[in-house]
Amino acid sequence: MPEPVADVQITQTSARPRILVSCSLSGPESDAWLIEDLNNYADNVGNELLAQEADFELLDVGAAASWELEAATSLSGFDGLLVLGGGDIHPSLYGQRPIVAPGYGVDARVDRAEIALVRSAAGSGLPVMGICRGLQVINVAFGGTLIQDLGPESIHQVHADEPGMSDHDVEIKPGTLVAAALGAGGVTVRSGHHQAVQDLGVGMLATAEAPDGVIEAIEHQDQWVLGVQWHPEDPDTVPGQLAALLGMFTDQCRKGEPPAPHSGGRTIAA
Numbered sequence: 001m002p003e004p005v006a007d008v009q010i011t012q013t014s015a016r017p018r019i020l021v022s023c024s025l026s027g028p029e030s031d032a033w034l035i036e037d038l039n040n041y042a043d044n045v046g047n048e049l050l051a052q053e054a055d056f057e058l059l060d061v062g063a064a065a066s067w068e069l070e071a072a073t074s075l076s077g078f079d080g081l082l083v084l085g086g087g088d089i090h091p092s093l094y095g096q097r098p099i100v101a102p103g104y105g106v107d108a109r110v111d112r113a114e115i116a117l118v119r120s121a122a123g124s125g126l127p128v129m130g131i132c133r134g135l136q137v138i139n140v141a142f143g144g145t146l147i148q149d150l151g152p153e154s155i156h157q158v159h160a161d162e163p164g165m166s167d168h169d170v171e172i173k174p175g176t177l178v179a180a181a182l183g184a185g186g187v188t189v190r191s192g193h194h195q196a197v198q199d200l201g202v203g204m205l206a207t208a209e210a211p212d213g214v215i216e217a218i219e220h221q222d223q224w225v226l227g228v229q230w231h232p233e234d235p236d237t238v239p240g241q242l243a244a245l246l247g248m249f250t251d252q253c254r255k256g257e258p259p260a261p262h263s264g265g266r267t268i269a270a
Contacts, residue, residue, distance in 0.1 A: 017253035018055045020075060021045065022117055022134075023084035024062035024110045034105055038086060044233040045084060045131075048242050054250040056082075061110045069113045073120050080253035081121040082246075083114055083134030085231065088195055094145040103148075115141045127224040127252045129245070132193055135218060135227025142201025142220070150194050155212060156229075157192045165192040165234060170216040176207040177226045178217045181244040189216065189230035190237035196229065224252050 025038050042058060049056045059072055075081065087105015091098050093115065114134075118141035121128045130138045136146055150156060155168050167188055174184035187208075197215040200206060208217035208228070216229045226249070232241040 015254050016053055016055050017079040017250055018057070018077060019049060019080045019082055019250070019253060020072065020078045020117070020121075021049070021056050021058045021082045021084065022061055022072075022114055023058065024086045024105070024107065025060045034087065038084070040235075041131075041231065041233045042084060044235065044242065045082070045246070048233070048246050049082075049250065051243070052247055052250040054253065061113045062107060064113075069116075073113075073116050075117070075121055075124060075126060078121075078126065079256065080127040080129070080249065081117055082249065083118065083128070083130040083137050084233075085132035085134060086110070087133065088148075089133070089136055089140055089146065091146075091148060094140045096145065096148065099148050111137070111140075118142075122220070122223055122225055125223070127249060128226070129249045130227035131233065132229060132231055135229050136195060136197070138225060138227045139197050139201045139204060139218060142204055142225075144201030144204060145198040147196045147198045147214075150196060150214065154194060155191075155210065156196070156214065157194055165190050165231065165236070167191070168210055170208045170210050170230070172208045172217065173206075176205070176217075177219050177224070177248065178207050178228065178245075181248045182241060188238055189228075189241070190232070190234040191216075191230045192234075193229060 023038060023042055025035060025042060046056060087107060088103045089111045090106055090108040093111050114137045118128055118138050128138065155166060157166055168191055169186050170189050172179050172182060172184050172187055197218060203220050203222060204218045205221055206215045207219050210216050218227045219225060231237060232245055
């Protein structure tokens with residue numbers, strides 16, 4: 001069993017940041033196992049946000065009416081945006097045609113709504129964080145592309161009738177947001193995805209990678225925008241990872257300050 005994440009010192013203030021948490025818990029194209037997992041993960045994230053003394057509103061994008069999505073896109077009254085996991089993003093939204101590959105939970109309406117949320121939040125200077133699909137939404141929102149399928153030998157998920165999770169290491173680059181939360185160097189993560197970043201979006205940096213070269217974390221070089229491809233909210237992940245990452249995120253939402261310049265990461269030309 002991997003060692004727990006070390007305690008992270010979070011600067012607390014009396015202000016409770018208000019976070020918009022976007023996800024799709026009831027998409028019509030999602031399988032029952034995916035909906036169950038997403039609901040459990042959303043509960044874990046919500047409990048951790050409350051533990052971090054942050055208020056949040058959960059937006060089920062798949063069930064929301066168009067007027068609700070339009071209102072949410074303004075992010076009025078929110079201090080940050082958190083985009084959770086879910087189904088695959090429609091390839092047309094990053095300039096590709098669908099390939100013959102396993103795909104699940106594709107809902108272009110949800111994709112467009114979450115891309116709009118990310119662009120609105122980033123355009124307003126709000127902190128943005130994404131988990132698994134959330135990382136992919138962030139990358140596409142900034143003009144990046146995705147690998148549609150990592151193949152049957154991928155280390156990033158257990159290949160069965162119901163895709164599961166696998167544990168593998170990632171190498172976190174020093175001088176990055178994710179290193180500030182979890183430390184630089186090798187870290188074990190809980191992973192479950194068959195798609196990944198291909199070309200990075202404009203201004204995005206790759207700040208953690210798996211042994212096979214798959215990008216596992218991205219950050220913006222100038223704004224507080226962070227995405228992790230793994231699942232720190234999974235109940236069997238390394239203890240403390242979710243608290244460390246969300247603690248850093250909610251602390252930034254309290255401060256409302258720009259991030260320090262990045263000294264780590266790499267860019268990939270789109």
